[in-house]
Every structure is written in C-alpha cells, then in structure tokens.
Amino acid sequence: MSISKRGRPRAAYHHGNLREALVDAAFALLDEGGADAVTIRAVARRAGVTHAAPANHFADRKALLTALASRIFEDLSREISRRLARAGDGLEARLRVFADAVLRFGLASPHRYRLIWRWDALDGADAALQGAMDAIYDCLIAELSVQGSEALDPHSRAIALWSMVHGYVSMRIEGNLVPGRDKVTGEPREKAIVTALLEGIVPRR
Amino acid sequence: MSISKRGRPRAAYHHGNLREALVDAAFALLDEGGADAVTIRAVARRAGVTHAAPANHFADRKALLTALASRIFEDLSREISRRLARAGDGLEARLRVFADAVLRFGLASPHRYRLIWRWDALDGADAALQGAMDAIYDCLIAELSVQGSEALDPHSRAIALWSMVHGYVSMRIEGNLVPGRDKVTGEPREKAIVTALLEGIVPRR
DNA sequence: GGGTTATATTGACGCTGTCAATATGTGGGA
C-alpha cells in the first residue's frame, strides 16, 4: 500500500517517516495537556501505529521528551535571535529584548516552556539538548561582552540575567507568582522587574 | 494489639496516626529518589499498610505531594528567618543572607527544593501551600521596605530577587547551569551572581 | 453495650512503560 514507487515522494519503509510523525503527535499532546499527556502509547495512537512502534525511534519516554525539549530550545533560540536582529544598539535595550522574548515565549507556550526545565524527565547528557541550550547562552554572552571593562565578568552577569528571567517566567506561568496579593503582572510590572535586575536592587550610591 | 490503653500514648485508631507516618515515609522516599519515587503505593508499603490505606488521609497523590511541599516551604521559611535573625543591619548584607539561605537549602535538599516548584504535580489552590509561600515573600518585602523612597517599589524588587535566586538555584541543582563551559560554581561565582542582581547588570552611570 | 463512624483491607479496573517474539516490508548483493 506504499504510495511511493520511485522518487521517494516523502518516506520509505513501512509508515513513511514515523519519527517525524511521532514528534508531531507528541507536540500536539504536549500543547494540549502538558508533559504528563505525552505518553508513549498516546503518541503512538495519535500517529496511528501500535504502542510498541515508537521503540524503534525512541529508546524510551525520556528520549522522546528530550527530542521535544531540544527542538523547543532551538525554537526559543531562533526567536531570540530574530528579535535581537531587529533591535537597537544600546546594551540595556537589547537585554530587555532578550528578557521580553523569553517571557513572551513562555506565556505563549507554557507547556513547552515548562518541559525544557523538567530535567528530571529529560536526558541532561543529550548532546542536541545541551547544544541548543548553549546557543542561547552564547547569545547572552555575546551581548554582555561588547562592553569593555566591567566590574563583573560577562559570565556572572549572563547567569544572573538568565536566572532571573527564567525564574520570573516560571512563576508567571504557574500563575502563583504572589498568590492573592500582587496580581499586577502586566507590562509595567514586567518592565519594573527587569529594571530591578538591570539597574540593581540596592540603591545606587 | 493497640499499645495504648489509656492516656493516649501516641496514637489512636488502627494504625496510630497513620497520617504522620505517611508523611515521614513520603519524605524518606522523596529524599532517596525524588518526587517520582513518591507513589501512593510505595509510601503505603513503607508505612506498613496496604495500598489503599492512604486514601483515608490524602484524597490522591497530588494531595500528598502538596502536603510535603507545604512543609518544605515552612522549613525553608524558618531557615531563612533563622539566618536573618542573626544577620547584620545593612540591606545588601541581609539580601545576601536571604539568597545564601535559599541556595544552601536547595543544594542540601535538591529533591525537596525541586518539588516545591513542581506546580503541575501540586495543588496550587491549597491554602497551606499558599500560606507557606506567602510567608517567605512577606519576609522579602519586609526587608525591602525598610528603605524609604526608591525608584522601584518593593514588590518589583522582591519579585526580581526571588526570581533570580530561584532561577539560579534551579539551574545549579540540575547541574546543567552552563553545560561544559562555565563550571565555576563555587562561592566566588555565587557572590558575583548576587552582586550582579543587587548592583545591576548594566554599568552604573 | 450497641450502633455509628472512622479507618484499614481486599480486589478489581484501565492505564502506563518496557520487553520478547513474531510478522512484514525494503534495499542491496549474488
């Protein structure tokens, strides 16, 4: 029943390229119900194959989730680069663009953002995953290295910014940033948060 | 076979106070194998009861994990207060004590720290959990409110600090802060990170 | 003392990940 006779119309073998189909199905399930909904069997059902078919392409569930996380990191990295490319020159402005890109991505795709930090469910040793993370970090370092001699090295500043942005986005996504109290989460508050990091929390001398 | 005849030596009913025993068993499993190891059935086995006994004390797994998270937040809150009580007066010094307390707690009990941010596995509407979180936030607000008129409100500064500390501790715990590159994670680096937040990432004018 | 209620047990259901054995289609070499 293979549609392909010659000229490799798209696929080969039995299903075609099941691997891609599994990834697509997994993303659909992830967006709908979070990482918990991405089970091997549900993905297989959605892709129209039997429950053991995915084993030929992903050793186990962790490998599948790691593949997803790797792609998500790449998407986020691309998005950051895209926004930075059309940003101005000032250091502070560019760092705000970076923070804003991460925040928008997280709020738009909370399930995807959550997954990339679920290291208990991922294979931290995966090369593709680490490479995708490195790309984002490199981007930050590049921004912070333009200035000449700062009191703090670029690494410390990059980690601080990356940490705060991630922490803030995490809390915003969970919807429990400051339960019952500070519900101001709009753009003014977001700007103020980043300002606190960029300009410092302690009063300037 | 009840040891208690009169004077309520410790317990009552069948097991005694199974609820506490379940919490103890759950903490043991959590510390050993992370949140994934805290299954209803494993907890029941460890407490010496059958698999359905916990249902009388915790509606479901999420309720059990929420009870754990609530206690962990209280422990962290107490630890922060304890350290702050014996700290000096300077704002910057006290904020460093705060950050240091969270970092030490996270590194000492990574599984516990991870759990309290796993909102997908917790009941975010739980009053005890929210109360325990609020206590820590209140602590931060109290520190940041002593100064009179800052350009930024205490809430923005509190969220920024809390976000960065949480983000940094998370990444440190996962062991993948900056994979293969910046392996400097000792005290000097930690101090520099906090300095970056306190004094600002952009150069002082 | 007896009945009500809280607690614990037993057993079952469907779901999960994973493995082993089997079937089927594909491509390369003779």
Next chain:
DNA sequence: TCCCACATATTGACAGCGTCAATATAACCC
C-alpha cells in the same frame, strides 16, 4: 532477478501505578 538481511511494525505479556467499590475491623459516643 531472486533472495537474504535488515529495518521497521505488530502482537502479547508483565509488573507497577492511581483510583474506586465493597468489605472488614477497631474506636468512640450515647
């Protein structure tokens, strides 16, 4: 061209999981 070897997919099984219903047992209160 045929056939073998291999990649891929299916079938079936297993243990473990959360959860529910039915049942048993102990404690408390009147």
